[in-house]
């Protein structure tokens with residue numbers, strides 16, 4: 095059986111972007127603290143986080159659109175023997191049935207708001223939505239770190255997303271800036 099550690103090592107060798115280890119630990123802690131039993135992940139890559147969370151006892155569904163990633167994710171999931179369902183396609187188009195106790199947003203950064211709007215109705219009553227890369231390697235606070243136009247565009251979208259979360263009346267969001275690449279934890283107000 096293949097475990098998440100082995101998948102992580104392979105991901106590092108092949109330079110596949112996966113969640114930072116500290117962020118992953120925090121994701122697992124949040125799942126445990128909030129009694130989450132199911133997770134929907136937007137952005138599978140090679141299924142490292144999906145398999146890791148399944149190892150923690152969650153039932154996982156995960157969406158990926160890139161054919162190369164899908165091929166590797168499918169292989170890793172099969173070899174892990176864990177309860178992970180891979181949904182193939184663009185997360186802005188796929189039909190997914192909920193509810194989920196945890197929704198993890200970790201796909202195209204420019205689309206975070208659309209992912210939130212599309213999938214938040216699938217969140218169970220006391221569930222949480224976790225979004226990764228809120229700091230984007232420190233560049234969200236320090237855009238001067240890059241002159242790359244595309245990266246600057248992503249930084250702007252991440253800032254807009256943060257403001258969007260802060261402005262939601264029915265939701266409360268905690269920004270854990272010191273965890274991994276910065277994660278946001280959103281839940282419905284009660």
Ligand code: SAM
Nearest residue numbers: 112113137139143158159160184185200201202
């Ligand atoms: N969550 C993964 C982990 O922690 O191991 C890492 C995901 S990686 C940062 C982002 C992935 O999202 C890429 O594999 C990319 O192909 C996928 N992606 C980006 N936009 C997507 C979309 N609209 N629908 C589905 N997958 C998407």
